[in-house]
Amino acid sequence: MSAPERIQVEAQSDGEDRLLRADEPLSALQIRCGGTIPGAIAVPELRELVSKARGFGLKLARPIIAQDGQETIRAWIEVTPQEGGCLIILRHWQASSLPPEPADLANRRRVEIDRALAELTARLDPGQRLMTVDALAGDLAQVAQAMRGGIGRPWTDFVDVPGSGQRQPLHWRLLDGATVVVPGSQRVWRATILPQTGPEGETLGFDLCLTSDQPLPEPAEPAVAAPSPPSKASSVIGREMAPVLRQPIARIIANAETIRTRRAGPLTEEYAGYAGDIAAAGQHLLTLIEDLSDMEIIEAEGFAPAADRIDLADVARRAAGILGVRAREKGITIHAPDETMHLGAVGEFRRVLQVLLNLIGNAIRYSPENSAISVLLTAGAGRARITIADQGPGLSPQDAARVFDKFERLGRSGDGGSGLGLYISRRLARAMGGELSVEGHQGQGARFVLELPQG
Known part of the structure; x- marks a missing residue:
């Protein structure tokens, strides 16, 4: 309810x-924003100005705009430092009702929060069959391992959906929001199914997110054991350390996304932008941890990917589908092999998919808007080859010679990369008996070629 304009509203x-x-209506605003009197200033815009005035020891005055979830408040504020605090004076107080939220805004916020909070994510094809799986929490390791070993099977084969005796998988709308029981975990999980559609509205697949409102139980104190001998492989992050780091960073990202999307309450655009920066930085750090963990695995003695018989054309179509939304945001068209094309190869399915996601993702990142990326298949001399060709700036001969080096980013900064993606991809290609190389010239785009034994 709008308060009548007053000559002066004072607070201390x-x-x-x-x-x-605080005088009314400031005292009411303080309480509506979750504060008390006396208590910490609950209006962010007011708290920031008071803190600056007190810290600098200077009188500050400016207009402010605040929200309490129902109204937008506009006023002129003057803050004068005094011994032991500040005198706060507000003039020209005006309150107006907030416009109604778009009907789908709540759903968009739910989707963003579920993505950020998810402790297991998986990419599904249009039949809800598993394509990729990634898990953060330790109590999901068992189901994640089973899912990775069952790529191509329905995700519901690996969890229990209480109260559903029908043939699985159900229609995705019936599974969206359903409670699921995960083997190896004592927590209650909720499934979120997010459809991915093409330009004509066709379903390209789904993203599966498993979230829980219960925190991961604290592990029992481990028994004291003799120190292990140092590993011959370099240990950058540690297989034991990576899961410990993932969870708190994922929580930071989730909390920042909660603030950015204003799910926790009203916030000005400036502060929402700060929260977005925090979420982006957290996501970059999480990606770096994953890359470091992957690097340690592939550099360990005895690392050997599975020798699966795969259809390289099918893996390429899946990778292009996963990255299709990101490409369309830049107006980029990915020309992937059509459904009639097939090319047999030998290599671990999820590792080949990992390499292609890295190559196509890089092509999207460095290609100009409204350009095209071509995914080409060739075979010969017992080798299956897939080429990712873009219309970006290309590489000089000097850059091409070092682009696969560890932590090499070719002088780029601020693009979110770790400098490990291509290094890891080449190591994986060679571990599968293949090779990863780059062709092209500066100004003429880049052509990355993944070569595997033909199957």
């Missing part, structure tokens, strides 16, 4: 930026 804060007293 202490040396810890707590509101000691």
Whole structure:
């Protein structure tokens, strides 16, 4: 309810930026924003100005705009430092009702939060069959391992959906939001199914997110054991350390996304932008941890990918489908092999998919808007080859010679890369008996060629 304009609204804060007293309607705004009197200033815009005035010891004055979830408040504020706190004066107080939210905004926020909070994510094809799986929590390791060994099977083969005796998988709308029981975990999980559609509205597949409102139980204190001998492989992040780091960073990202999408309450665009920066930085750090963990695995003695018989054309179509949304955001068209094309090869399915996701993802990142990326298949001399060709800036001979080096980013900064993707991809290609190379010239785009034994 809008308050009538008053000549002056006064308040007093202490040396810890707590509101000691306040006239109406500021006192009501403080309470609606979750604060108390006396108590910490609950209006972010007011708290920031009071903190600056107190810290600088200077009188500050400016207009502010605040929200309480129902109204937008506009006022002129003057903050004068005093001994032990600040005198706060607001003039020209005006309140107006917030416009109604779009009907689908709540659903979009739910999707964003579920993505950020998910402790297991999987990419599904249009038949809800598993394509890729990634898990963060330790109590999901068992089901994640089973899912990775069952690529191509329905995801519901690996969990229990209570109360459903029908043939699985059900229609995705019936499974979206369903409670699931995960083998190896004592927590209650909720499934979120997010359809991915093409330009004509066709279903390209789904993203599966498993979230839980219960925190991961604290592990029992391990028994003291003799120190292990040092590993011959370099240990950068440690297989034991990576899961420990993933969960708190994922929580940071989730909390930042909650703030950015204003699910926790109203916030100005400036602060929402700060939260978005925090989420992006957290995601970059999480990607770096994953890359370091992958690097340790592939550099370990005895690392040997599975020798699966795969259809390289099918893996290429899946990779292009996964990255289709990102490409369309830049107006980029991915020309993937059509459904009639097939090319047998020998290599571990998920590792080949990992390499192609890295190559196509790089092509999207460095290609200009409204360009095209071609995914080409060739075979000969017992080798199956797939080429990712883009219309980006290309590589000089000097850059092409070092693009596969560890931590090499060719002088780029701010693109979110770790400098490990191509290094890991080449190591994987060679571990599968193949090779990864680059062709092309500066100014003429790049052509990355993945070569595997033909099957």
